[in-house]
Amino acid sequence: MIAELMLILLTAVLINNPVLYYFLGLCPYLGVSNKVDMALGMGMAVTFVMTVAASLTWVVNNLIIFYLNAGYGIDLGFLRYTIFIFVIAGTVQLVEMFLRKFFPHLYDRFGIFLPLITTNCAILGCCLWIDVKGYNLVAGQEGVAASWKFAQALLFGIGNGLGFTLAICLMAGIRERLNFSDVPRDFRGVGITLIVAAILAMAFMGFSGIGG
Amino acid sequence: MARFINGILPENPVLRLVLGICPTLAVTANIKGAITMGLAATFVLFCSNMFVSLLKRFLQPHLRILVFTIIIAAFVTIVDMFLKAYMYEMSRQLGPYIPLIIVNCIIIARAEACASKSKLLPSLGDALGMGLGFTLALCILASIREILADGTWLNMRVMWDSFTPWTIMKLAPGAFLTFGIVVGINNFIRRKIEERKSSQP
Numbered sequence: 001m002i003a004e005l006m007l008i009l010l011t012a013v014l015i016n017n018p019v020l021y022y023f024l025g026l027c028p029y030l031g032v033s034n035k036v037d038m039a040l041g042m043g044m045a046v047t048f049v050m051t052v053a054a055s056l057t058w059v060v061n062n063l064i065i066f067y068l069n070a071g072y073g074i075d076l077g078f079l080r081y082t083i084f085i086f087v088i089a090g091t092v093q094l095v096e097m098f099l100r101k102f103f104p105h106l107y108d109r110f111g112i113f114l115p116l117i118t119t120n121c122a123i124l125g126c127c128l129w130i131d132v133k134g135y136n137l138v139a140g141q142e143g144v145a146a147s148w149k150f151a152q153a154l155l156f157g158i159g160n161g162l163g164f165t166l167a168i169c170l171m172a173g174i175r176e177r178l179n180f181s182d183v184p185r186d187f188r189g190v191g192i193t194l195i196v197a198a199i200l201a202m203a204f205m206g207f208s209g210i211g212g
Numbered sequence: 213m214a215r216f217i218n219g220i221l222p223e224n225p226v227l228r229l230v231l232g233i234c235p236t237l238a239v240t241a242n243i244k245g246a247i248t249m250g251l252a253a254t255f256v257l258f259c260s261n262m263f264v265s266l267l268k269r270f271l272q273p274h275l276r277i278l279v280f281t282i283i284i285a286a287f288v289t290i291v292d293m294f295l296k297a298y299m300y301e302m303s304r305q306l307g308p309y310i311p312l313i314i315v316n317c318i319i320i321a322r323a324e325a326c327a328s329k330s331k332l333l334p335s336l337g338d339a340l341g342m343g344l345g346f347t348l349a350l351c352i353l354a355s356i357r358e359i360l361a362d363g364t365w366l367n368m369r370v371m372w373d374s375f376t377p378w379t380i381m382k383l384a385p386g387a388f389l390t391f392g393i394v395v396g397i398n399n400f401i402r403r404k405i406e407e408r409k410s411s412q413p
Contacts, residue, residue, distance in 0.1 A: 030233075
């Protein structure tokens, strides 16, 4: 059981890395990967919000929408995306308020990144992929099965956040070195960053055998 | 009209402004997917620009992003249901990337930069131009990747028979690599054009 959960975590970090495999969250990936400490701050903020958002959307999607549909025949499925976006925006807002009140030091560090995270597609993507991966409830599962699925979804969220942090920190480290090298003029900036990302993605493909 | 042309090449959202690149890389493994994605995004962009432009008098500054997102989410849901009903295969292939149009930066950026400030017609022109520019960029990338990965273009064989497919172009690294090189070439062409302009008085 524990091994299976660890496998989900590891897979989300290394193999199904949100940036290098699913192409999610590329805007901050290209935008804030100039300095390692900034990248780390962004990565931590994303991991934090992603974990909270993944668990909240799982609860909304599986407990509220699912039971309304099963118990009362009210199908709110068509509102799912709107609700997800609301939950994410709300989470970001809550996290911001919480940090400002209780961890002002952390707030100063995350401050500028937090509003950006609302429109970070890695977060919404993670919440949507939980569905695709089959970590959601299907009819007839309750109790233990539900908490087991929830644990899977939660670890998938954490893993995705850590994967994002890993990818953006690696990229920031490379880009700090890249400042000293002689890149062809037209490829400076976005061009060379994407090509470096290609090489990183190729390296990450090497992990794809883990866990079969 | 000027706005329409502006979006297609001079300010191409993908190649010049580097916006909305997440779906750009994810769906360009073949051309059909790229065209569907481009048209879906164009539709959402068109409708959301229309609504934002009509509602701009009622927008409160601190709530505007939230309102944009809700409008966009509504139209994305429509597109998603349409694809599920009429193009099931395509919907399966694109998967969660269709709902991800909600957080596509192009659409929010156009609502913010253009539709919330201008009248109905200019913002519709802007939406069409930007949308087609997005579709065009997707098609360029998808063509390169599909030709190199499968030797086909829209399922027609274009390469010679003994051509070895470059499987890597279909995977993630190929996407990053193609996009990086296309951005570089685009910068190069622009620089040449500008140099020529400035050398002729």
